[in-house]
Amino acid sequence: MPRIAFCCVFFFFFVSCAGTGLSQEPFHNGGRGECSQCHTEPPLLLGGDAGSTCLRCHQAQAGITPAGQHYVATDTATFHVCVQLPPGGDFCWLKKNYSWQAAGEEQAQGSTGESHGHNIVAVDYGYGPDSSSSFAPGGSYPVASLTCISCHDPHGNYRRLESGMVATEGPPILASGSYAESPDPDAAGSVGVYRLLAGKGYRPKSLPGAPTFAWDPPLAVSPAQYNRAEASGDTRVVYGSGMSEWCRNCHQGFENFCQHPVGADALLPAAIIENYNRYIASGNFSGHYSTAYTSLVPYEVGESDFSRLKMLAGSLGESGPAAGVNVMCLTCHRAHASGWDNMLRWNMQAEFLVYDGKFPGIDNSAPTQIAQGRTAEETRKNFYDRLVSSFASYQRSLCNKCHVHD
Helix, strand or coil, X not given: CCHHHHHHHHHHHCCCCCCCCCCCHHHHCCCCCCHHHCEEECCEECCCCHXXXXXXXXXXXXXXXXXXXXXXXXXXXXXXXXXXXXXXXCHHHHHCCEEECCCCXXXXXXXXXXXXXXXXXXXXXXXXXXXXXXXXXXXCCEHHHCCHHHCECCCCCCEECCCCCXXXXXXXXXXXCCECCCCCCCCCCEEECHHHECCCCCCCCCCCCCCCCXXXXXXXXXXXXXXXXXXXXXXXXXXXXXXXXXXXXXXXXXXXXXXXXXXXXXXXXXXXXXXXXXXXXXXXXXXXXXXXXXXXXXXXXXXXXXHHHHHHCCCXXXXXXXXXXXXXXXXXXXXXXXXXXXXXXXXXXXXXXXXXXXXXXXXXXXXXXXXXXXXXXXXXXXXXXXXXXXCCCCECCCCHHHHCCC
């Protein structure tokens, strides 16, 4: 059967998710996605561009206030605050611009939306490229072409084999490989790589001049419930290895602008491990290894054994670091976006993260230079709805989780 005719038959049997309530789970649970989820007919997309096509299903629809597992963006037309809480962050923060002027200062200061994360292009949803640069920091990927498929393989070809190798061919993908509940690959079937991230040899077909990926996806495992508030406990995505190396696919020279060692060679020394495990909050060093982990300062465990990674992503996920762990890019940054400059996990531009026992905001008594144009609710959402009591009354930077001791 001719390829075009085959696709027409294929489309007859499947419907797109937009406006139908069709669950996205089967779409990403193994193998290639259903063509009609993204295309009217190849290569025509249902959205105005690749990013818009993805957000047809991955931006929370108007009226959806609870976090939903597969949502990575909030509909800002109906919500003032970005309410989605996936580990990678909510792209909605790219639309949030803040300005403030402290007493005695002649000029106002600001935090622009485009400084808050990866500026995906999704014109249908109001997302545009970063205006401050032409290429990815430290690399040559053109920012005007940055979309969801710049990082994620839309066809899900990358798979983890029984041997542990990542490939684009081999036994069929039988399930997602992203979760603690995911099956192990065997001779009969492989599993998908973490979050459909692209690997060696990848570049979007729509951008033939883009740099070709040189690194495979990281080894990582997520718990089944991952887009959630963290007031009652952290959502621990267990990063095994390869995260910073994978980031090099677009940020090849990040050593020139990143001020912190990252990657497999950036092992935490014993003194830093002790600090991490003892530190609870500013002035509180009574912590213990068994409860030391925080998703606000994650790290790589240096493991490739998925049975071990799955265990850490499960019920034993609160234990802190031990020998052999390392710093990675996501130790300090969200993968998608945050409400802070440089997509950081906490505000490094303010002296205090919590002020006088409250999340600082323009709607409470926090000084202007601490609130920095944000409401207290926005600050709380950036900390994933944690209880303010989990911090010190005057909480300082979480760099102290590693670098300050009593």
